[in-house]
Amino acid sequence: MTMSQQTQLQQKAKELLTDKKTDLVIGYGIIETGHVGTIFITKPEQSDRLLWNEECVDNLVVYLKRKEVKKLGRPAVVVKGCDARAIAVLETEHQLDRENLVVIGMECNGIRARNLLQEKCKTCDVQQPPHCDFVIENPEKPVTQSDPANRYARLEKIMAMNTVQRLDYWKNEFSRCIKCYACRQNCPMCYCDVCVVDKNRPIRIDTSATLKGNFAWNILRAFHLAGRCIGCSACSAACPAGIDLDLLNLSLAKAAEEHFNYRAGTERNSEPLIGTFSPEDQESFIR
Amino acid sequence: MSAEPTATIFEPKVIAFVCNWCTYLGADLAGTSRLEYPSNLRIIRLPCTGRIDFNLIVKAFENGADSVLVSGCHPGDCHYTSGNFHARRRWILFRELLNTLGIDTERVHFSWISAAEGAKFQKFITEIVEKTRNMGPYSAMKEIVALSD
Numbered sequence: 001m002t003m004s005q006q007t008q009l010q011q012k013a014k015e016l017l018t019d020k021k022t023d024l025v026i027g028y029g030i031i032e033t034g035h036v037g038t039i040f041i042t043k044p045e046q047s048d049r050l051l052w053n054e055e056c057v058d059n060l061v062v063y064l065k066r067k068e069v070k071k072l073g074r075p076a077v078v079v080k081g082c083d084a085r086a087i088a089v090l091e092t093e094h095q096l097d098r099e100n101l102v103v104i105g106m107e108c109n110g111i112r113a114r115n116l117l118q119e120k121c122k123t124c125d126v127q128q129p130p131h132c133d134f135v136i137e138n139p140e141k142p143v144t145q146s147d148p149a150n151r152y153a154r155l156e157k158i159m160a161m162n163t164v165q166r167l168d169y170w171k172n173e174f175s176r177c178i179k180c181y182a183c184r185q186n187c188p189m190c191y192c193d194v195c196v197v198d199k200n201r202p203i204r205i206d207t208s209a210t211l212k213g214n215f216a217w218n219i220l221r222a223f224h225l226a227g228r229c230i231g232c233s234a235c236s237a238a239c240p241a242g243i244d245l246d247l248l249n250l251s252l253a254k255a256a257e258e259h260f261n262y263r264a265g266t267e268r269n270s271e272p273l274i275g276t277f278s279p280e281d282q283e284s285f286i287r
Numbered sequence: 288m289s290a291e292p293t294a295t296i297f298e299p300k301v302i303a304f305v306c307n308w309c310t311y312l313g314a315d316l317a318g319t320s321r322l323e324y325p326s327n328l329r330i331i332r333l334p335c336t337g338r339i340d341f342n343l344i345v346k347a348f349e350n351g352a353d354s355v356l357v358s359g360c361h362p363g364d365c366h367y368t369s370g371n372f373h374a375r376r377r378w379i380l381f382r383e384l385l386n387t388l389g390i391d392t393e394r395v396h397f398s399w400i401s402a403a404e405g406a407k408f409q410k411f412i413t414e415i416v417e418k419t420r421n422m423g424p425y426s427a428m429k430e431i432v433a434l435s436d
Contacts, residue, residue, distance in 0.1 A: 155387070158387065159387070161389075163389045163390075163391055164389065164427065165389070166387070166388065166389025167388065167390065167427055168389070169389065170388050170389060171431065196342075204342055204346070205342075206435070210434075210435035210436075211434045211435045212349050212432050212434075212435040213435065215345070215388075215431060216342070216346075216349065219341070219342075219345055219384065219388065220341075220342060220345075222384055223341055223380070223381060223384055226377075226380045226381075226384070227380065247387070248384065248387060248388070251383060251384060251386075251387035252380055252383065252384055254383075255379070255383035255384075256380065259379050259380070260376075273376070274373075274377060274380070275373075276376075277369060277373050277375070277376050278372075279362060279372060281372070281375055281376050281379065283375060283378070283379050285378075285382060285392075285397055286375065286378070286397040286398060286399060287396070287397065287398040287399075
């Protein structure tokens, strides 16, 4: 008989904890508020709290960088295909002790937040999670019709505007930003101990939520992810103002693919895009 | 008492972030060669184009620049061997981001000007100042700044 993915996951977690292969399992579960959230499991008998369904929105890789999580010992983390790419990028940037990390990948059929299939899932090409130690297969194979070739199609709606309209669009979007930095906190790639916006000597970016400060912050956040963003959309999902931050990341991902044939997180042990160079890099705008 | 001028003539403000070893010396050469170029340029000298953070470009616009120039050594001539190669890769991506945001890429200029190219410096600066003058003040950005006070 076939077991559901959730049961398989619980068994795997139990096994890992019992065999002391890992000290901690970071997974999805029901939290105090009654919602699907993140749970941290340290004992085998807790593993039946682990949950897997279409509402597992968060990218749990984000917790691997946290000091308080590191203290708990060798972790195992539950990931979707998109999240798994974050592991590859962090590994490339020497941010993970991959030897002492267990990655449990879930074959994924698309994530629905408030019953709506997420945009990223419509063009997903990682229903089979890459870079994992274990993959928990879906007994009913993925059925979502995704269209990876059109992964940048969402950009067309803004790129069809002229420059002035585009600036107006972003002005309208960024005017809602309250500088809560939820986008940063939920991003698996933002791991600096002290973020530049938190440095106050010199103040590079307005600390209050002024329009110019919001522009500067969002430009900075997007560009620090250039060639690194794996498109998990955790930033967009976290944004309380509903700004489609993913569009900025997408435009940089598109640029990276067009100019350098580079997609972050698709390969393990690739070199970071920014931080390396080639004398043959081509451009047409430098005079 | 002299009468106030009725119409103010627009004088563009162009901020140039230049590398210490090539473009800055190129500007110096233009000066010592008595090559005249518009005084609308404000030069900010940095060690290397590799040091020129994209944030500086944003900051320049925040502080009222009508256009920005980033300039350094020709590829292969970097004083630090590879700073300009790193910079080039960064700019390729950064320009795409600016474009997506609707920030006018016609107002962000990049060039390679060596220490021997005083004449190129003069010619290029004249060209971008004139171009900016024709485009007029960057009012869209100034509006964002005005809304921020």
